[in-house]
Amino acid sequence: MIDSKLAARLERIRVLTRRKITAAFAGDYLSAFKGRGMEFEEVRPYQPGDEVKFIDWNVTARSSEPYVKVYREERELSMMLLLDLSPSGLFSSQEKSKNQLAAELCAMLAYTAVSNQDRVGLAVLTDYVEKVIPPARGNRHVMHLIRDVLTYEPEGSATSISAALEYVNNILKKKSILFLISDFHDEGYEHHLAAAAEKHDLVCIQLLDPREEKAPDRGLYRFKDPETGSTRLYDGRSPRSRKVWEDLYRIRQDRLRKMMHEKGADFLTLHAGEDWVLPLSRFFMKRGGLI
Numbered sequence: 372m373i374d375s376k377l378a379a380r381l382e383r384i385r386v387l388t389r390r391k392i393t394a395a396f397a398g399d400y401l402s403a404f405k406g407r408g409m410e411f412e413e414v415r416p417y418q419p420g421d422e423v424k425f426i427d428w429n430v431t432a433r434s435s436e437p438y439v440k441v442y443r444e445e446r447e448l449s450m451m452l453l454l455d456l457s458p459s460g461l462f463s464s465q466e467k468s469k470n471q472l473a474a475e476l477c478a479m480l481a482y483t484a485v486s487n488q489d490r491v492g493l494a495v496l497t498d499y500v501e502k503v504i505p506p507a508r509g510n511r512h513v514m515h516l517i518r519d520v521l522t523y524e525p526e527g528s529a530t531s532i533s534a535a536l537e538y539v540n541n542i543l544k545k546k547s548i549l550f551l552i553s554d555f556h557d558e559g560y561e562h563h564l565a566a567a568a569e570k571h572d573l574v575c576i577q578l579l580d581p582r583e584e585k586a587p588d589r590g591l592y593r594f595k596d597p598e599t600g601s602t603r604l605y606d607g608r609s610p611r612s613r614k615v616w617e618d619l620y621r622i623r624q625d626r627l628r629k630m631m632h633e634k635g636a637d638f639l640t641l642h643a644g645e646d647w648v649l650p651l652s653r654f655f656m657k658r659g660g661l662i
Contacts, residue, residue, distance in 0.1 A: 381518055388478045391648050392486060399652050400483045402659030404448060404548050404572055414438045448548060449490040449506040451539055452477050454520065455553035457497045457530040458597035460578070469578045472643055473552050474520040476576065479647065480550055481513045489548070493520065496535035497527025503538075506547075529598045530556055536563035540570060549573045551636075554583075555627060556598070561634060568635035574654075575631055577640045584642075586616035 414427050417437035430438040454477060460470035477493070484491040485508055492506030493516050502523060504516050532553065539549060540563070549571045567573050587607035595602045606612050624640075631638035639654050641647050656662045 377518070377521065380521065381514060384475060384478050384517060385482075385514065388475070388482050391479065392483050396648060396652055396655075397483055397486045399655035399659065399661070401487050402661055403655040404658075412441045414440055448484075449492065449543070449545070450480065450484040450548040450550065451506060451543065452480060452491065452493045452516075453535045453539065453549060453551040453553075454493060454495050455497070455530060455532070455535075455551075456495050456501075456523065456525040457527060457553075457556075459530065459554055459556045467643065469554055469580060469643060473578055474517065476552060476578070476641070476647065477520055478513070478517045479651075481516055482510075484548075485509060485513055491516065494535060494539060495520070495523060495525065496531065497525045498529040498531045499527060499534050500538045501525055501527060503542075532557045532560040533563045536560065536567045540567055543571065547571050551575045552578065554578055561630060564631075564636055565634040572637075573635070574637045574639065577627070577638070578643065579640060580643050584617070584620055586613040588613060 414430050415438065417426065417439050421439045425439040425441075427438045427440045454473055456470050456473070460468060460473065481491045488508065490506035490508050491513065493502070493504040494500050495502040502519070504519065530553070532551070532555070535551070539547075549567060551573065553575070555575070555577050564573070564575075587605070590607045592605045592607060593602055594605060605616070628638055637654075637658065639650065641650060653662070
C-alpha cells in the first residue's frame with residue numbers, strides 16, 4: 372500500500388509526463404535509437420516510388436507483376452536508467468532538489484521508452500549500486516519504477532560512476548540504451564565510461580542547479596560538501612570570489628564535455644527550473660540526423 376500523498380504525487384507525475392510526451396517527441400526518440408536491424412515482414416505489389424533493390428524477383432517472375440519485399444525495424448531494445456542519488460543531489464536553490472528532478476526525468480524517459488514498446492529498467496547508484504529493477508515493458512512497470520525512485524532512501528555517502536558502469540556492463544549482454552543521470556561530481560571513471568560507450572548507446576545527462584553556474588552576488592556563506600563533510604567560506608560581496616566560482620564552473624564543464632566526446636558518450640546538460648522537453652527533443656533529433 373502507498374499513502375495518499377505519494378499516490379497523488381505519482382498521479383501528477385504520470386499526467387504531466389504523458390502530456391509532454393507528444394507523438395513528435397516519441398518519434399524523435401525513435402529516430403535517435405535504432406533497433407538491431409531489419410526483419411522481413413511481407414511482399415506486396417510494387418508501388419511508384421518503391422526502390423528497385425527491394426523487388427522480389429522470384430515472386431515477380433511467378434506472378435508476371437512486380438512485387439517488393441517489405442521490412443520492419445526489429446527494435447527489441449532495452450533502456451537502463453542509471454540514476455545517481457548520492458548526497459550531492461540534495462543541493463537545491465530551487466523548489467526541488469536535483470534528486471527530485473532526476474526522478475521526474477526518469478519518468479519522462481521511461482514513459483517515452485514504453486510508448487515505443489521498449490523495455491526500461493533502473494539502477495540506483497551512490498558509491499555502489501544500491502538497487503536494481505530489471506528492464507520490462509508496460510505502464511504498470513513504469514509506475515512501479517517511479518514509485519521506487521520517489522520513495523527510495525539511499526544509504527551511500529559518495530558517488531561512484533565507475534561502480535555503476537561496471538555493473539551494467541556485466542549484466543547487460545545485449546546492446547542497450549543507457550541514460551546515466553548525475554551531476555557528475557566524481558572522478559576516475561573514464562575507463563568504464565569508454566567501455567560502456569563502446570558496448571551500448573550511452574547518454575550522459577548532467578543535472579545542474581542554477582546556483583552551481585552562477586555565483587551568489589551578495590552575503591557571506593558557509594558551504595558544506597554533503598559527501599566529504601568539508602566546509603568552505605564564500606563571500607558573495609567579492610567580485611574576485613564570484614569570478615573564481617564561475618571560472619571553476621566553466622573549466623569543469625569544458626573538461627567534462629571534452630572527456631565525454633573523447634570516450635564516445637553523448638552528453639547533455641539540463642538545468643533545474645527549465646522545461647526539458649525542448650532540449651531533449653533537439654538532442655534526439657540531432658542524434659537521429661534530423662537536424
